[in-house]
Structures are given as C-alpha cells and as structure tokens.
C-alpha cells in the first residue's frame with residue numbers, strides 16, 4: 001500500500017476527486033475506506049433568493065470566480081459539504097462543481113426552487129404535482145448526477161411547517177421522492193441519496209420523520225422511502241447546552257433511525273454575536289452515533305443576518321466576525337476521530353408504514369402514494385430530453401480574483417483554493433493563507449475566541465476598527481505570517 005502513495009499523489013494533481021459516498025444504515029459511508037462520514041456543512045445561497053435568476057442565467061453555482069472565492073473561504077473554515085437551494089438545471093455548473101470537488105467538498109442539492117412550477121406547494125399540493133414539474137426535478141438530477149462530490153438531493157425543504165400543511169403534503173413529498181429515486185435508478189450509475197429537509201417544528205417533526213422513513217411492508221427498497229432525513233434545527237441559541245437546547249431529546253428521538261439523520265440547517269442567531277458552541281455538541285460522542293453532522297446557516301450575509309461573509313456587487317467580500325468564531329469552533333473538532341468511525345454493523349430495519357406511527361391528529365396517515373401525473377412515466381422511462389450534462393473539468397488557476405478583507409479591514413493575502421489530494425475531503429486547517437489565523441485581527445494568536453471579545457468586534461463597525469489603528473497592526477501581522485509561509 002505504501003508504495004502506491006506517491007503515484008496516487010501524482011495522479012491527484014490531474015483529476016482529484018472526493019469519493020462518492022454511500023448510505024449504509026444510519027450512516028454516510030466512504031466506500032473506499034469503509035469509514036463513516038460526518039457532514040461539516042455550509043448553506044450556500046449567495047444573493048439569497050435573488051441569487052437564483054433563471055431569466056438572467058444566474059444561480060449560485062454558475063460563476064467560476066465567485067465559487068473560487070467562496071470555496072477558498074470555506075476551505076479555511078474547514079467545511080466539507082455545501083448545501084445549495086435554488087439551481088437552474090440548464091446552466092453550466094462544471095467549473096463550480098469541479099472547484100468544490102477539488103476543495104474536498106460534497107454538495108447537497110435541493111431539486112426545487114420557490115418559483116411557481118418548481119416546487120410542491122404547501123397549499124393544495126395536488127395542483128403543483130404535474131409532469132413539467134417532475135421534468136424539472138429530473139433535469140436537476142441529470143445536471144448533477146455525474147459529479148462525484150454530489151452527496152444527495154433534497155426532495156423538499158420545509159414544505160410542512162405547521163399542522164395545517166400536514167394533511168395532504170406528506171404523501172406528495174413521498175411521491176416526489178419515489179419519482180426521483182425511480183429516475184435515478186434508471187438514469188444514474190450510482191445510488192444517489194434522496195431525502196427531505198424538515199422544519200424543526202415540534203408538532204410536525206417526528207411525524208415527518210416517521211412518515212418519510214417508514215417503508216411499505218418494512219421493505220427497505222420501497223422507492224418512496226427517503227434515503228436520509230434532515231431537519232433545520234434552531235433550538236441551540238447562544239451559550240446553550242445539550243439539555244436546554246433539547247439536543248438530548250433529538251438524540252433520544254432519532255436513536256434507532258434506519259437512515260442517516262443530520263441538521264440541514266443550524267445556527268440560531270437570536271443571541272448575537274453567535275458563539276457556535278453547538279458545534280462542540282454536534283460532533284461530540286453524545287451525538288455522532290445518531291446524527292451525521294450538520295449544515296451551518298449560512299455563508300453569505302443577507303438581510304436576515306445569518307451570514308458569515310458579506311459579499312459585494314463587485315465581487316469583493318468582507319469576512320464577518322462570526323466567521324472566525326465558527327472557524328475556531330470547527331478547529332476544536334477531532335476530525336480524524338469523527339471521520340474514521342466504523343458504521344454500526346447492524347442496520348436497523350425501517351418501520352412498516354402504518355397510521356400508528358403518526359401521533360398528531362391533523363397529520364397525513366394515508367400511505368397510499370399518489371400515482372404519477374399524466375406524461376411523467378414517459379419522462380422516467382426515456383429520460384429528460386434534452387438532458388443537461390455535467391462533468392468534472394480541469395481548473396487551471398485556483399487563485400481568487402477578488403479582494404477579501406478580515407473583520408478589521410486587513411486584506412487576505414494569497415487567497416486561493418488549495419486542491420486536495422485524491423480521495424480527501426476538506427478538514428479544518430487544510431488551507432490557511434496569511435492573515436487567517438485566530439480572529440482575523442492583528443493581535444490574535446490563539447485559536448479560541450471569547451464571546452465578550454467577539455461581541456466587542458461586532459459592536460465596533462469596520463470603519464471604526466480601521467480608524468483605531470488595528471488595521472495597520474494587522475497588516476504587519478499578515479506580512480509576518482506571509483514570511484513564515
């Protein structure tokens with residue numbers, strides 16, 4: 001084995017790729033090592049919903065230089081997966097997918113968008129379930145199925161957010177899951193996981209979990225059963241703890257799950273600045289046996305104030321203080337251990353779908369899944385026509401073109417994506433250009449940030465900080481680190 005290492009490294013500079021992951025029981029597994037994979041994820045929707053404009057040929061994975069900037073920054077953080085919500089199947093995503101692949105990051109892709117005709121509606125779902133809608137979701141499959149770093153598809157996101165949406169919607173989400181899985185089985189060369197991303201609303205969460213992960217007659221191959229289940233979890237706010245956040249209940253409730261469960265969003269911002277202490281809990285041995293990590297909401301700053309990086313129209317960007325707080329929390333994760341556990345050898349059988357699984361009175365108890373709408377069978381049989389095609393391409397230059405500044409106003413030097421060796425996913429510390437240690441401020445040396453300090457940073461506007469002279473100090477520090485590297 002040892003002899004082949006240099007050869008592998010050589011090959012890696014040509015076409016490095018992360019290994020496509022598989023689902024085994026309640027775990028994502030790297031088939032090459034047999035190790036379990038924990039998602040260290042980032043929600044990526046620069047521009048918010050305006051970042052998706054099919055009429056302007058624009059979506060979050062269609063601009064190479066933007067992706068280079070953001071992948072480089074996420075590499076510094078230590079992210080290994082991105083979640084992207086709204087995509088146009090007919091745009092070319094090769095450069096961005098290849099950049100994130102080289103940076104060691106997987107992609108979780110939502111097949112829907114908020115536009116009419118591009119998602120199942122919470123209200124009268126049958127009016128939104130038709131062939132052209134399915135054709136679009138299958139086109140997303142076509143556009144992404146060939147990227148090795150595609151981790152999975154979300155068949156829906158928070159379509160059920162209250163009991164009022166729960167009477168009929170669940171069976172339609174199961175129908176879409178079935179259709180996507182049947183399409184993938186016929187037209188993709190590997191089993192790509194499909195699952196639902198649920199709202200963490202107590203009235204509907206566990207019923208959603210049971211509804212989407214049970215199987216007809218307990219048969220795990222039932223195509224309408226989700227391959228994974230995710231929840232958008234915002235119950236840990238500020239310096240909370242395992243019990244106060246009710247993470248203990250989540251672990252208890254999902255124990256024995258027959259599919260991987262993870263947070264498809266987390267990062268409550270009710271207490272500001274965020275301290276991201278939930279990271280320590282999420283990747284601790286209290287949670288990793290049951291959950292498979294989570295996705296932080298979110299990379300780009302938007303009016304709702306969850307962002308880590310403020311991106312400007314000219315492509316330049318300002319790193320916000322929360323970015324370094326999260327980076328420092330990620331740095332404490334014991335990646336080697338959490339990414340190298342063996343999945344449990346016994347996979348729990350899926351529960352048999354039965355109205356007894358459902359607790360809330362208003363929640364769908366009908367497991368007869370709606371039949372395909374007219375015209376859809378032909379598309380599943382023959383494939384989307386014309387089908388978009390995606391492929392990994394060679395990226396000649398990984399240098400970031402835009403100026404990116406630290407919270408104190410200093411500019412990051414030498415910012416570039418650092419392509420990883422073949423079969424590597426990104427971990428904290430795999431890329432650290434000068435000026436990105438500590439808090440991204442002049443005097444920072446250590447790897448821990450105190451909440452009081454970040455509060456101060458957030459309170460001080462960027463301009464004030466520069467005026468106070470911190471900027472000049474930081475430049476000196478950046479130059480110093482530059483010499484070291």
Ligand SMILES: *[C@@H]1O[C@H](CO)[C@@H](O)[C@H](O)[C@H]1NC(C)=O
Nearest residue numbers: 089090132135139384385386
């Ligand atoms: C199906 O999707 C493809 C790719 O987006 C598109 O070109 C085609 O017109 C669609 N067909 C139907 C019937 O909606």
Ligand SMILES: *[C@@H]1O[C@H](CO)[C@@H](O)[C@H](O)[C@H]1NC(C)=O
Nearest residue numbers: 202205206246249250253359
């Ligand atoms: C756990 O499940 C129980 C029973 O369904 C439910 O009452 C409780 O709200 C759940 N807790 C969480 C945190 O979802």
Ligand SMILES: *[C@@H]1O[C@H](CO)[C@@H](O)[C@H](O)[C@H]1NC(C)=O
Nearest residue numbers: 171172366367368369370371
């Ligand atoms: C269950 O749902 C199916 C459609 O998915 C419908 O045809 C059937 O009538 C429903 N059954 C009941 C008892 O409501």
Ligand SMILES: CC(=O)N[C@H]1CO[C@H](CO)[C@@H](O)[C@@H]1O
Nearest residue numbers: 439441443444445448449470
């Ligand atoms: C000016 C400023 O915010 N300095 C802080 C930089 O980061 C270090 C380490 O967290 C703090 O100790 C400094 O106070």
